Amino acid sequence: MSFTFGTSNGSSTASLFHIPQNHVPLTASPMLEKEWRNMEWSEEEREKLMACVSSFKPMKESVSQARVLLIGPVGAGKSSFISSIQSIFFGRVINCAMVGSSSSSCSFTKKLHSFCIRGSGEAMSVVMCDIMGIGDGECIGLTLHDMLSVIKGHVPEGHKFSPDQPVGADTEGFISNPSMNDKVHCVVFVVDCSKVNSYDKSFSATFEQLREYISHLGVHQVALVTHVDQVCEATGRDITQVYRSKSVQQAMTKAGELLGMPTSYIVPVKNYCSELNLEQSTDVLLLKALDHILQYANLCVLDKGN
Ligand SMILES: Nc1nc2c(ncn2[C@@H]2O[C@H](COP(=O)(O)OP(=O)(O)O)[C@@H](O)[C@H]2O)c(=O)[nH]1
Numbered sequence: 175m176s177f178t179f180g181t182s183n184g185s186s187t188a189s190l191f192h193i194p195q196n197h198v199p200l201t202a203s204p205m206l207e208k209e210w211r212n213m214e215w216s217e218e219e220r221e222k223l224m225a226c227v228s229s230f231k232p233m234k235e236s237v238s239q240a241r242v243l244l245i246g247p248v249g250a251g252k253s254s255f256i257s258s259i260q261s262i263f264f265g266r267v268i269n270c271a272m273v274g275s276s277s278s279s280c281s282f283t284k285k286l287h288s289f290c291i292r293g294s295g296e297a298m299s300v301v302m303c304d305i306m307g308i309g310d311g312e313c314i315g316l317t318l319h320d321m322l323s324v325i326k327g328h329v330p331e332g333h334k335f336s337p338d339q340p341v342g343a344d345t346e347g348f349i350s351n352p353s354m355n356d357k358v359h360c361v362v363f364v365v366d367c368s369k370v371n372s373y374d375k376s377f378s379a380t381f382e383q384l385r386e387y388i389s390h391l392g393v394h395q396v397a398l399v400t401h402v403d404q405v406c407e408a409t410g411r412d413i414t415q416v417y418r419s420k421s422v423q424q425a426m427t428k429a430g431e432l433l434g435m436p437t438s439y440i441v442p443v444k445n446y447c448s449e450l451n452l453e454q455s456t457d458v459l460l461l462k463a464l465d466h467i468l469q470y471a472n473l474c475v476l477d478k479g480n
């Protein structure tokens with residue numbers, strides 16, 4: 175099977191994303207008088223969300239866990255999101271998903287790695303898939319063909335991606351008849367808020383085609399806008415200001431245009447990166463994002479039956 179895709183050379187082996195290097199400088203963003211989405215930032219809310227997410231079960235008995243795949247340009251914060259969520263349940267900030275450095279345009283992630291989020295000892299019913307790094311030196315992104323193979327559930331855990339060897343029946347461990355547990359139930363596009371205005375023009379076409387293929391597979395999609403602390407000073411100081419920041423709001427609108435997705439599917443997050451300790455409001459925003467993802471994963475599970 176071959177795909178053509180809106181990349182520079184139109185080849186199915188072309189990497190999907192090119193990474194812009196220039197950041198939007200941190201500015202004193204104008205603030206809205208009222209939050210444009212209602213949020214509760216209390217400890218009770220944090221506990222409520224933790225309980226809700228950890229007791230989550232897919233609404234079909236035959237499906238044991240919601241399988242979520244994070245997709246987006248290198249450095250967008252995919253691995254950081256997984257680590258941040260795991261940190262909340264771990265009780266302190268950890269880096270479990272090989273978070274890369276922001277200065278590198280090489281992804282650490284070239285190997286399929288599924289993270290089962292653990293609550294207090296017990297695994298939760300959510301698996302987050304990252305394409306995890308196995309070394310450095312090479313700068314290969316994932317091809318459309320390989321990405322769709324992951325979503326369809328054909329790719330075995332730990333598979334090393336290589337543009338010269340597209341996933342196929344001869345791939346070691348290839349899952350030829352994927353069950354609902356192997357398939358991805360929700361694709362999460364991850365976009366860096368501070369770069370939405372500088373992403374390459376081809377991004378929009380790339381996302382649009384990607385979304386078309388994924389929708390065709392009946393898989394729901396949502397988006398995370400990360401690095402919100404880097405586009406608005408007030409939000410950087412106090413994350414509870416995120417829905418009052420005009421810069422964040424504009425970046426989310428822009429992300430919606432880029433992805434061809436209504437803003438209602440998009441949520442902002444601030445991942446843990448330099449902090450050593452958890453922070454209540456940061457947790458609330460991250461947990462809200464996970465809850466949002468799980469609602470859409472459930473829709474897919476319900477749509478698809480067994
Ligand atoms: N300030 C800030 N930095 C972030 C955020 N998310 C990720 N980062 C940083 O961005 C860099 C790339 O993140 P990473 O998770 O490796 O991106 P990935 O390539 O999409 O997996 C790392 O240095 C992270 O610490 C965020 O929300 N805010």
Ligand SMILES: [Mg+2]
Pocket residue numbers: 252253254272273274281282283304305
């Ligand atoms: Mg990564």
